[in-house]
Amino acid sequence: MKYLAQFGIIIAITFAGELLNRLIPAPVPASIYGLVILLILLLSGLLKVSQVKETSDFLIAVMPIMFVPPAVGLMESWGILSGNLIAILVILVVSTILVMAVTGMVIQALAKKSGGESK
Amino acid sequence: MKEVFIDSAVLGVLITIGAFQLGMFLKRKLKWSLLNPVLVATALIIPALLLLDIDYRVYEEGAKYITYLLTPATICLAVPLYEQIEVLKKNALAILAGIFSGVLTSMLCILGFALLFKLDHQLYVTLLPKSITTAMGIGVSQELGGIVTITVMTIIVTGIIGNILADAIFKVFRIRHPVAKGASIGTAAHVIGTSRAVELGEIEGAMSGLAIAVAGLMTVGASAVFSLFL
Numbered sequence: 001m002k003y004l005a006q007f008g009i010i011i012a013i014t015f016a017g018e019l020l021n022r023l024i025p026a027p028v029p030a031s032i033y034g035l036v037i038l039l040i041l042l043l044s045g046l047l048k049v050s051q052v053k054e055t056s057d058f059l060i061a062v063m064p065i066m067f068v069p070p071a072v073g074l075m076e077s078w079g080i081l082s083g084n085l086i087a088i089l090v091i092l093v094v095s096t097i098l099v100m101a102v103t104g105m106v107i108q109a110l111a112k113k114s115g116g117e118s119k
Numbered sequence: 120m121k122e123v124f125i126d127s128a129v130l131g132v133l134i135t136i137g138a139f140q141l142g143m144f145l146k147r148k149l150k151w152s153l154l155n156p157v158l159v160a161t162a163l164i165i166p167a168l169l170l171l172d173i174d175y176r177v178y179e180e181g182a183k184y185i186t187y188l189l190t191p192a193t194i195c196l197a198v199p200l201y202e203q204i205e206v207l208k209k210n211a212l213a214i215l216a217g218i219f220s221g222v223l224t225s226m227l228c229i230l231g232f233a234l235l236f237k238l239d240h241q242l243y244v245t246l247l248p249k250s251i252t253t254a255m256g257i258g259v260s261q262e263l264g265g266i267v268t269i270t271v272m273t274i275i276v277t278g279i280i281g282n283i284l285a286d287a288i289f290k291v292f293r294i295r296h297p298v299a300k301g302a303s304i305g306t307a308a309h310v311i312g313t314s315r316a317v318e319l320g321e322i323e324g325a326m327s328g329l330a331i332a333v334a335g336l337m338t339v340g341a342s343a344v345f346s347l348f349l
Contacts, residue, residue: 003313004193004241009143010191010194010195013194014189014190014191014194017313018189018190026343027180027208027259027262027263027342027343028339028340029189029193029255029258029259029261029262029339030190030194030258030260031184031193031254031255031258032172032255032258032336032339034190034191034193034194034201035194035196035197035200035332035336036191036197036199036336037194037195038195038197039197039200039201042197042201043201043204046220047301049198049201049342052195052198052263053184053198055171055195056195056198057195057197057198059188059191060192060195060196060199062188062192063189063192063193063254064139064156064253065135065139065157065185066185066186066188066189066211066254067157067158067253067254067257067275068135068139068157068160068164068185068193068270069131069135069178069179069182069183069185070186070257070267070268070271071157071158071160071161071251071268071271071272071275072161072165072168072175072178072179072182072268073175073179073268074161074165074268074269074272075165075168075169075175075178076175076268077266077268078286080242081167081261081269081272082240082268084238085271086155086189087232087236087238087246087291088246088269088273090232090233090236091229091233091236091246091252092249092273092276092277092280094228095225095229095232095249095250096227096230096277096280096281096307096308097227097252097284097288098224098225098306099221099222099225099228099250099303099306099307100221100281100285100288100303100306100307101138101291101292101294101300101303101306101308102122102163102217102220102224102303103217103218103221103224103299103303103307103330104196104217104288104292104294104296104297104299104302104303105212105259105292105294105298106216106217106220106221106290107210107214107216107217107296107298107299107302107303108209108229108294108295108296108299110212110213110216110217111156111210111213111214111296111298111299
């Protein structure tokens with residue numbers, strides 16, 4: 001019954017996340033509130049990793065398949081995508097290059113200063 | 120066929136799992152790590168539905184049961200984050216500052232181009248979460264009123280671009296520090312990029328994994344603010 005208990009804990013946190021999403025008027029998804037709650041529970045020691053580990057590993061492993069139904073929705077929003085295809089592609093390529101370069105350069109500069117160079 | 124589809128709740132689930140498995144099979148057979156099973160499954164399901172003249176809503180009626188588990192699964196990402204948090208302790212300030220600069224760069228870049236290309240508000244907020252992991256991106260896009268489908272597509276394509284260009288970017292911008300490499304891949308190209316970071320080395324892989332979660336959380340906050348700008 002280990003898996004049922006683990007799933008129960010995860011679902012309880014999901015519900016808490018959904019409640020916060022309703023109560024707090026900010027565009028933060030229920031899943032993010034839940035993630036932070038679970039992280040706090042683990043960091044504070046109130047919950048042990050072993051109490052959620054197997055079910056959590058399973059849910060994370062099968063997660064990519066959960067993206068398929070929303071992706072198939074492209075059938076309905078193809079018009080909007082195709083009308084802006086070039087703009088979107090330019091944004092994706094340029095921003096990915098800049099984000100990677102900026103993140104890398106900032107960390108490299110700061111990490112070297114603090115002498116935290118790792119091999 | 121159409122009636123069976125409408126009556127059966129599991130048919131949509133079955134088709135989704137089948138198409139995804141086929142995508143996984145192709146990825147293994149062709150040994151091409153960038154062949155994304157979500158894209159393959161989508162490319163198989165859409166023509167099949169069009170051919171059988173089945174409406175997306177009818178497919179989604181069954182397939183939505185798969186997506187029901189997305190919120191609990193996303194919450195579980197706290198477990199790998201907790202397990203990797205040790206990695207953060209050394210160089211914490213540099214890493215957090217770097218990831219934050221990356222997230223800000225992403226937001227500013229999207230805002231700038233959205234103004235340049237005169238995109239509307241809906242498409243703008245659809246693109247804001249494009250660098251973060253799909254699970255979080257779907258949530259952000261939904262909350263901001265974006266088009267979730269397009270968000271999913273842009274997230275996957277961003278990951279593939281980051282995975283392919285990482286080595287060239289490191290060379291051009293002279294990024295050699297393994298922590299810097301790993302974190303920048305995770306920040307810019309989430310899970311799909313991380314598969315490249317893992318190939319680069321152990322530190323790169325762990326840092327990239329950590330950066331996915333940290334950049335995701337920062338992006339949730341940043342995109343809430345940036346959504347007000349256009």
